[in-house]
Amino acid sequence: MKEEYMTPQERMNAAINLEKPDRVPIAPLVGMDLPAAYYGLNTAEMHKEPIKALEAMVKFFDEFGGWDGYSTLPLYKGGYILAGLKFKAPGQELPDGPNYYGQFDEGEWMKVEDYKTVADIGWLKFVASEYIYRISDWSSEDAEEARKKFFELAVKGVEEWLIKRKLGLRTGANRVHPFFTLSLNRSLLKFTQDLYYRPELVEAALETMTDELIKRTIAACKNNGGNVVFIPEERAEGAIYPLKIFERFWWPYTKRIVEAFYEEGIITWLHLDQCWDLNIPYFKELPRVSCIIDLDGLTDIFKAKEILKDHLCIMSDVSGSLFSIGSEKQVEDYVKKLIDKLGVDGGHILSSGCEVPPTCRPENFKIFLKTGKTYQLSKK
């Protein structure tokens, strides 16, 4: 068997730059829920004390022998509220039990008249000055305390992931796409009505939010040394909207974000849940090697590779259902198929389709890592 000769960062950079790594880099999305389930920990407590969640994530990473990326913080209730996203946590809005994990609380929390406020003062100021109190029961002291807690968590995250473990994907920021942010805060139906019946209001808010996101994210990356920005989106794709909506309300803003980051040496990691088959060709318009296209199993990843080969790196998509109820053989076979078809010579990061769920069988996660680490190196 051949030996590894790259560090996680070299391996990851090679894949992103469509160059040949020693083996495929591995970056499963492991948040707090899987380590909590594995160690029998209480997620209700983790949402209150996210440092404990981070500790569990780090312990899990070490116990499973580690992987190449990525450096994430736990996604906990307080963090979401600070970002302006209503959230239900176990032990608070959900029962405190082994079958309960935190979930977005989508609804019509934001009103039509709020679009203008967001367009005028920006999303962050809108959230900090008024919205945060609409989507939580916090006082201003609670909000201040939550900001302090988040800052401590971020410092600890940099120390654990980037300094001690030297992970390859140095995520400088996680930013929910402005389109997704508005959709979650208006609800899918109301937001869709806004897109069709009051488009100017939505556009004005998207303009301001996009500029704001670019500015503060570049500043954050310069401050913490991150070179990758994680941007999730699951509401703009062709499974929901026709291309005329995508072209008007999502694509120009996304393009602007990716290009601005690329000029600053920052890679955009577009985490695209749901089926993007119709939209994939658009990504060829982005600068070469400017972003990672991260799919979740609903988009035809092999067709996407055909379209985007020689242009952008693809992050793969072992699904939550395969991790949870598939056999080890099924996981192993699928990982081998991904490696064989998606980029032995670069352009592929092996990953989970969205987050590895808490119901993942430990043996399936082990075989995922083992196959990823050894399959290419064991080939003649």
Add this chain to the structure above:
Amino acid sequence: MLSNLTKNLVELERDQVLSEIKERLSQGEDPMRIFEECKRGMDLVGEKYKNKEYFLAELMLSGDLFREAMELIEPFLGEIKTEGDIKGKVILATIQGDIHDLGKNILATLLKLEGFEVYDLGVDVDPDIVVEKVKELQPDFLGFSALLTITFDPMKTVIDKLKEAGLRDKLKVMVGGGITTSLVKDYTGADFQTIDAMEGVQYCLETIKAKVVIKAKGGI
């Protein structure tokens, strides 16, 4: 030739649809005729969706517009459906641990439009409550909507308990939602799996049609 109302509904012209309905009702026009024109519009939206001219967005917008239209028409109409008009009974639920209801709500709207009687049990539903409701309502279909993997075991529990109670063969079980795959169908013991609400409706329609044929031939 499409009526103005039907055409406007298909084109999602919300204000025109609602103002025309109000106007015609105030002039004493037969509400059943207005209802039929709206229903025709919804059928055409469904066809456009099947032909990939329309997307989930248009399905949702038209469904909501139809709901608003019905709020105007119903007070003039009384009961639209008789027992004989109902194609079948469907129980829908998002099972324990999951609070997502988007797909379930869309499916409920589409099934109602097709003439099914829908009992929506809501989100985070205890498996025992689902079993009890099946015993009480004796539906033709039981549909689960899921976005999280933690739903797999509770959905399987319901199906296992239906087997124990001798009720499993009396209905078809559907699982749907972004996290579901054919693996989930096999694991839970469901009959049908989809990530597309319209496919779910089609499945119900075809299954009911087959059931009617069997009955007509003197079968069960």
